[in-house]
């Protein structure tokens with residue numbers, strides 16, 4: 001049967017059992033963020049285009065190339081949100097939330113839209129969850145947010161993640177860095193890609209983020225922002241690192257990290273997974289944006305946020321969450337042992353225990369390999385010696401304990417054992 005309609009390119013359905021993973025991620029993140037004092041906010045997915053031009057920056061790739069922008073029937077330029085923060089800052093200012101006691105903490109989740117070439121790990125409609133904290137400049141808040149992000153990922157059971165940190169300065173010290181960067185790139189300007197030549201004029205920090213290989217080569221010896229940070233920014237960053245150390249949160253200083261959005265100041269961070277995740281391997285990313293609220297007409301308000309991609313999180317969970325296996329795997333050698341194994345399995349299955357058998361005359365080694373692969377809880381081995389002695393060897397594959405037992409003891413031991 002050929003479907004008359006298909007989803008748009010780069011826009012995917014999320015089907016069960018994938019939706020179960022998404023639900024688990026949202027529930028887990030919601031629980032952790034509630035414990036950290038965050039409350040849900042649900043902004044619209046469509047905004048005035050100007051909002052994103054002002055916040056994300058019109059020199060960014062997102063705004064210059066990737067936005068879903070339309071003229072609506074009233075002749076207004078509107079855009080589907082490419083990220084969550086701008087809308088939340090807009091709502092924060094519009095509803096006079098700065099008047100409420102600081103900090104104000106919000107979390108959100110929902111679809112975002114970027115018109116990119118669809119590829120592994122990137123869709124035109126993608127789903128993010130994130131949080132924003134307004135009103136506190138203290139680096140303790142940065143540490144708290146990073147710890148919360150790591151707690152969400154940890155509670156989901158994700159492993160092998162690394163946290164990278166940098167400070168990208170403030171309005172006092174960044175202009176000097178921008179000038180140093182321009183000086184560095186001036187003699188190499190003609191070698192940069194066309195995008196970077198534009199970035200050189202508009203925002204040379206962006207060159208540090210360019211994915212074009214040649215640009216990566218040219219910038220290898222570019223000055224680092226850590227060399228230009230003002231004393232306040234240095235102190236802020238050192239204090240954040242101190243808090244993370246006190247909390248035992250492993251982290252790596254990455255002096256090359258800049259973020260793709262204009263509004264970040266000081267702390268930026270990324271949590272990276274393994275390289276198998278496709279175009280970008282950041283699982284979660286965020287940073288401080290102390291100037292955006294005032295840019296939107298609110299009072300000067302320090303703020304920090306993070307966002308994480310659902311598709312990537314679900315992909316990692318799928319890799320990590322081995323499907324629950326049988327409680328018991330019975331390996332047997334020889335026809336007589338196979339009969340004994342089948343009898344034993346049948347009695348256990350009658351009692352509701354999930355049992356798998358190592359069929360087909362395979363070697364003990366290959367049977368045990370299969371037991372491991374299907375994530376069996378325990379194995380029992382029945383060979384000639386075991387048949388003779390009436391004692392079967394068993395091993396718990398989860399905790400490593402092992403022993404020998406007669407048939408009745410085995411039945412008792414594994415009756416509806418989970």
Ligand SMILES: [Zn+2]
Pocket residue numbers: 169170171172173174229230231232233234
């Ligand atoms: Zn500074």
Ligand SMILES: [Zn+2]
Pocket residue numbers: 192193194195196207210211212215
């Ligand atoms: Zn470039």
